[in-house]
Amino acid sequence: MNFKEAYSKKIELIDNYITIHLDSKYGEVSPELAEAMKYSVLNGGKRLRSILCIEICQMLGGSVARALPFAAAIEMIHAYSLVHDDLPAMDNSDMRRGMPSCHKKYGEAMGILCGDALLNAAYELISESCEDASTVEALFCIASAAGAQGMIDGQVIDLNVAATNECDLKLLTKLIELKTMALIRASILTGACIANCDEKIMGDMNEFAYHLGLAFQVRDDFEDIDEDSAECGDSPNFVNFLGASKAKEMLETHASSSANILKKYENSEFLSQLHSFLFD
């Protein structure tokens, strides 16, 4: 099986797991709520976070079956944050991945409630899967990343930057560390927690997450600029802060640092291929 086929299979694994979970758990709730939840989380995402979680867990000798509910919970948290970010009072986005955003399709009240429901559903799923110290550690790791010290403060800073038009490289880095990197890091560390790895390996995974998260963001910034140079010329990102040449250097440095950490580990074949797919 080549990489793209393997990657598709993993996306299918995650999406099937989420579908079956939502159908069985929320089959009896108000139909429009259940439908909005599925619409918002099963919308063709790349599943990078959840795949990192299960692959890191597997690379470190842990069980994919044990990591899967945590990986699915992380995707639900990612989906909730997009639903709320799209709301009129926030980024006011009518579209998400080529389809009407949740509030555009189901109304603003349902956008708020569906986001709330997805965030809470993540913790419901985790609560069913907490069974020992390592899974409680994974819960802690996810909850810290998703909260006011992580993603939510990232969104607050983002809105402040958009309102004031004031941003420097230090603030941009903080914004990205909270808004994007915190949940990517939590995905990786959750996989490591569930594999019960020691502190030294946890240190490596932390470093891997840092470099991968930054490389991923700069890559995204280049893609945004390719897609819509007019709009993204205004909003602060690494490419327009550093210039294309320095940003490319930054991307290469962090991509190569994260690749080097993977090379130290056996059974990292799929992750290395994913890394090449993203950055080569």
Added chain:
Amino acid sequence: MNFKEAYSKKIELIDNYITIHLDSKYGEVSPELAEAMKYSVLNGGKRLRSILCIEICQMLGGSVARALPFAAAIEMIHAYSLVHDDLPAMDNSDMRRGMPSCHKKYGEAMGILCGDALLNAAYELISESCEDASTVEALFCIASAAGAQGMIDGQVIDLNVAATNECDLKLLTKLIELKTMALIRASILTGACIANCDEKIMGDMNEFAYHLGLAFQVRDDFEDIDEDSAECGDSPNFVNFLGASKAKEMLETHASSSANILKKYENSEFLSQLHSFLFD
């Protein structure tokens, strides 16, 4: 110490715990986010849910110190639900407990994010306090009540009822069971979980929660009608569905059933006084 002094002391215990926790945990986040979180949760609430949680735990021989973080988490979930319910797309309430509602004071985007942050903060706090099967069971109990099968579906049904003006007694009962009673029940069962009680006692507590929750709602309905008869004559509640006389009978039946369960337990003095304070 008389009952009112004892009750005030318990409110102070909860409020101090929440204040210290929020200050120490979120001291470094964007100041307006930290401020909005404190504003929304420390606003003179009666702390009924958290006090039920710690008092039930204590009555059943459990530790107040172990119950306290869960009780505080329940108050944060209650507060988040009010912040989001008040938003313009939902109930559009400018005031909450005699003060401007969160989004009125901090803007709509912050209303959404502050609610998200409080919901997530509840799980962050719980994740720090999960240490054994009984605390994981408490987490499960809280997460189930707060989610799409509980409070959130209650709010969806409430909005549908308001939009369509269609409601019968069966739907009203379901709405109340989800929107109000689910978290009250979770507060009581969380206290029981943390006290490690057996299935028989858990059955009693479930029944206690059912009767107390219903009695509490009917009492609230009478208070709403006293406060603003014009407005509440329109929105469905037990008093205008059943008429004052039958609703009073319903209140008395459920209040007395819940009081009778308490009587079976030693160390229920404070809870019995609280019960009399609410219903006599």
